Amino acid sequence: EPEVTQTPSHQVTQMGQEVILRCVPISNHLYFYWYRQILGQKVEFLVSFYNNEISEKSEIFDDQFSVERPDGSNFTLKIRSTKLEDSAMYFCASSTTPLINTIYFGEGSWLTVV
Amino acid sequence: GIQVEQSPPDLILQEGANSTLRCNFSDSVNNLQWFHQNPWGQLINLFYIPSGTKQNGRLSATTVATERYSLLYISSSQTTDSGVYFCAVAQKLVFGQGTRLTINP
Numbered sequence: 303e304p305e306v307t308q309t310p311s312h313q314v315t316q317m318g319q320e321v322i323l324r325c326v327p328i329s330n331h332l333y334f335y336w337y338r339q340i341l342g343q344k345v346e347f348l349v350s351f352y353n354n355e356i357s358e359k360s361e362i363f364d365d366q367f368s369v370e371r372p373d374g375s376n377f378t379l380k381i382r383s384t385k386l387e388d389s390a391m392y393f394c395a396s397s398t399t400p401l402i403n404t405i406y407f408g409e410g411s412w413l414t415v416v
Numbered sequence: 417g418i419q420v421e422q423s424p425p426d427l428i429l430q431e432g433a434n435s436t437l438r439c440n441f442s443d444s445v446n447n448l449q450w451f452h453q454n455p456w457g458q459l460i461n462l463f464y465i466p467s468g469t470k471q472n473g474r475l476s477a478t479t480v481a482t483e484r485y486s487l488l489y490i491s492s493s494q495t496t497d498s499g500v501y502f503c504a505v506a507q508k509l510v511f512g513q514g515t516r517l518t519i520n521p
Contacts, residue, residue: 337509345459345502345511358508391457400507405449407459 304328306408308394314414315384323379323411325394334377335395335405336369338362345393351377352400384415418443420505420512428518429493437488437515439503447507448479450488453500453514462488462501493519 307326315321327334336348349359351369366388368380377396381388391412397405419442429435441448450462463470463477465486470477474494479486490497500514 335508344513345504345509347508347510350508360508393459405461405509407451407461409456409458412457 304406306394306396306406308392308408308411310411311409312412312414314416317386317415318383321381321384321413323381323392323394323413325377325379325396325408326375327377327394327396328406329375331396331398331404331406333357333397333400334369334371335397336379337393337395337407339391339393339410340387341390348379348392357400381413384413386415389413389415418445418506418510420503420510422501422503422512422515424515425513426516426518428520431493431495431519431521433493433519435490435493435517437490437501437517439486439488439512441484441486441503441505444481444484445505447509448486448503448505449509450477450486451502451504452497453502455499459502490517493517495519495521 309324334351337345339345347360349363350357370378391410393410394408421440423438448466452460465477465479467481474491476489498519500516502511502514504511
């Protein structure tokens with residue numbers, strides 16, 4: 303069974319620090335996504351990425367956030383100057399097509415900002 | 417933007433019972449998916465079902481696109497079915513608030 307892998311599984315960071323969350327999408331997938339889930343709330347779309355550029359982003363994905371595919375396998379989410387309200391589970395996902403019916407989610411990275 | 421409402425918010429059942437979860441959405445969509453988030457937080461893709469009916473073992477789903485709702489049926493519930501069930505619609509996946517299902521032994 304192919305899987306999306308995320309690291310770290312849990313990170314605690316001081317407010318104001320920068321965080322990089324890493325993801326290894328499934329190898330033949332071309333579309334990549336980040337979602338966020340604040341504890342007890344619904345999953346929210348952050349950004350989609352295709353062909354080395356952002357294809358869509360939500361209102362949440364402001365200048366504090368950036369994404370990058372630094373090599374052929376990794377897909378990263380950088381959060382600059384973290385705030386308490388950035389504490390959440392961050393999910394990476396990938397799919398073979400833009401129709402998302404083939405989407406697979408990683409197990410998530412739980413970020414705690416203190 | 418599109419709104420997604422799920423009901424009921426919480427459901428507690430005994431093992432072996434059947435359940436129906438509902439998802440209403442506010443606009444026409446060409447994509448609807450059901451996910452199960454297990455107690456460890458992992459999101460599992462259950463069904464891609466923009467219209468029609470699909471079945472996978474004890475789970476089945478029906479989407480009536482013209483009336484903007486989808487139903488997820490779970491039969492003969494097991495404790496491993498516990499977790500939160502989300503429906504999500506549209507290209508970027510707009511999620512509902514989920515239904516928290518608890519199956520007691």
